[in-house]
Amino acid sequence: MPRPTTPLLTRPGIRTSALSIIDRAGLDGLSMRKLAADLGVSAPALYNHYPTKEHLLDDVASEIMERVDVSAFAHGWREGLLTWARSYRAALAEHPNIVPFLARGPSRRDASLRRADTVHGGLVAAGWPPRDATMIGASTKYLVLGAAMGSFSRGFVDDVQVYVDRYPALNDAHRLREHADAVDRDSFDFALTMFVDGLAARLAQR
Incomplete structure (x- = not known):
């Protein structure tokens, strides 16, 4: 089968990349556009998984809290x-x-x-x-x-x-x-x- 022309997005992968940006640049450094660039996709592709940045941050926060x-x-x-x-x-x-x-x-x-x-x-x-x-x-x-x-x-x-x-x-x-x-x-x-x-x-x- 031909290889996909764009990377396959998953919610765990999106969260990992988002947290990496936050670790490097802080909360203000995270934007859906910057995240999309890091993942090699267009920003609209992210909205199929997370309608807003707030929804994404909630999931990132939940992932951290699961370790508590x-x-x-x-x-x-x-x-x-x-x-x-x-x-x-x-x-x-x-x-x-x-x-x-x-x-x-x-x-x-x-x-x-x-x-x-x-x-x-x-x-x-x-x-x-x-x-x-x-x-x-x-x-x-x-x-x-x-x-x-x-x-x-x-x-x-x-x-x-x-x-x-x-x-x-x-x-x-x-x-x-x-x-x-x-x-x-x-x-x-x-x-x-x-x-x-x-x-x-x-x-x-x-």
Whole structure:
């Protein structure tokens, strides 16, 4: 059979290319025209699969959210919260440029809503009042999104002279960039553990 004159499009292939553009150029760098050029097709060909850029971003976001693990809520709210937050951060850390889109909320995305349902249900089943469960879920999300959107350690420069003369308490700050991945990961885990330990103490007082 003769080879097709244009590449065959699939929704997974379109999502992969779209996410690649977002990783390189950010959300504003993605357009249906640029995506079509990357795929070697005309822009109208994409609309047979995704009628709008928003529909495409929803599917890309859903694909990322499928990597977030909420299964540990079956073993208790504390383990569930820790596993959810760590896997959530890990999924977003691979694609930080899409975090602002995900930060808008789950909208109608099934992957996000299923996870929200599991988190909220797991917390309520463990004895948290629904209002508290909502605030715990929101607070955890704030922690995850904040960690995914920026690096504390990479905000410092590696020149010791910037700090040593005027900011003596920051005399080791120039080393932060060198160990940024470990510092950022461990700082997130420290904050998460303190948060969950505090919640456990509060629940025990009820």
